[in-house]
Amino acid sequence: MAHRIAVVPGDGIGREVTPEAQRVLDRCGEIWSFELEWSLFEWGCEYYLNTGRMMPEDGLEQLRQHEAIFLGAVGYPGVPDHVSLWGLLIPIRRTFQQYINLRPVRLFDGIESPLRKASAGELDFVIVRENNEGEYSEIGGRLYRQTEHELAVQQSTFTRRGTERVIRYAFELAQERNGVLASATKSNGIIHTMPFWDEIFAQVSADFPEVETGQYHIDALSALFVLKPQSLDVVVASNLFGDILSDLGAAVAGSIGIAPSANLNPEREYPSMFEPVHGSAPDIAGRGIANPIGQIWSGAMMLEHLGHPEAAAGVVSAIERVLGETSIRTPDLGGASSTAEVTDAVLGALNEQAGARP
Structure with missing residues (x-):
């Protein structure tokens, strides 16, 4: 072949x-x-x-x-x-x-994590990052360049199709692994896109009653990556949040080089x-x-x-x-x-x- x-x-x-x-x-x-x-x-x-x-x-x-x-x-x-x-x-x-941007995070035996309580075999999870839309949009622009009134606008774009398909993929992956899925959100501060993400997460969740779910604001989830990464199995996040969390996960696992x-x-x-x-x-x-x-x-x-x-x-x-x-x-x-x-x-x-x- x-x-x-x-x-x-x-x-x-x-x-x-x-x-x-x-x-x-x-x-x-x-x-x-x-x-x-x-x-x-x-x-x-x-x-x-x-x-x-x-x-x-x-x-x-x-x-x-x-x-x-x-x-x-x-x-x-x-x-x-x-x-x-x-x-x-x-x-x-x-x-x-x-x-789908898939990023496994795993601490291998022989690699020392910067976290003193992390040990090989306990830290093993996967980040599912939305990879086509979200915060990384081409929509926007700048006005009054090089003046004191200069303005920059960057628009986030979340579609129902794009959001649902990445969340559904994450649920299916969690079902194959240990049955635990964490969703990254920030619906207390981002008033439109993140409540939209949360609503679709809840709707898809109804199709996977056997998967244990948790919804975390991005700041709290970042802290969880450091304080208790052993509790994570599958994490689903938007384009920007997934990008940041996956690099944090690599650092927690000892080196971005691997x-x-x-x-x-x-x-x-x-x-x-x-x-x-x-x-x-x-x-x-x-x-x-x-x-x-x-x-x-x-x-x-x-x-x-x-x-x-x-x-x-x-x-x-x-x-x-x-x-x-x-x-x-x-x-x-x-x-x-x-x-x-x-x-x-x-x-x-x-x-x-x-x-x-x-």
Whole structure:
């Protein structure tokens, strides 16, 4: 079985960790009998500096021909963040209806959380972030620029369809896991969109009576992430709240360098996209010390999506072994290993699993 995968390494350390993760995923294909046909697209900030665009005019059409997109990182000095984001990531997410942003948060054995009461095995939850609308809207503008009367307006957009589908996805995921779902809101301060979110959450909840639910104002939920993250199972949130909570979750789990994410089109009408949570980290780019685990784990999520759950589980198990049984670490985790050395260790653990398979 062959899968066509578009690879966009992007910028900074994305160019370093993406090929390392590909090594792991190609080995999975050899072990579990499938093939990944990679198509490389050298798009990103360097492409923008040369052409004035983050990707070519027909870039989305080129990506559409693939089953999934494997993205490294986007962003680099000299290119404003809103240019890089709105020129590549957001058009991909919206054109391909990748309305679910899935971000697992897990504390591995061998990783020390900044929370003194957090321990491996207890901290394991998933954030479901709405990924197409909400607070990240193009609607708005600025008036009276560069005067004392200057005005900026940014409109949040919540549709019933968009809100219901992400909440329903989160309920279904909670049903598959431990049956507990927390919803992020701020209906005491945001008078229209958040009560709307709460109403739809309550309506969908009626279809899942077996799922235990809780609705938390975003400030209280942020505190819960720090004070009692062990109580969380699935968290559903709007675009902005989910973005903030998922980075907080990665920090609670010990390092943003190991955090993965998936931008999913659940109906599979379009390709889904898989990327680590970390950015392009230009301060360490080119030094060979970037942590590849976030990219590798994102690759495992891609394998799951492509219909290879055993291979996906094998990758996560290999990551567990490296972090839990060895001292191999990149500097962000307090070690001195290189990007390639960490990948080699993951491959070694993967090969040991292959040798144990009948």
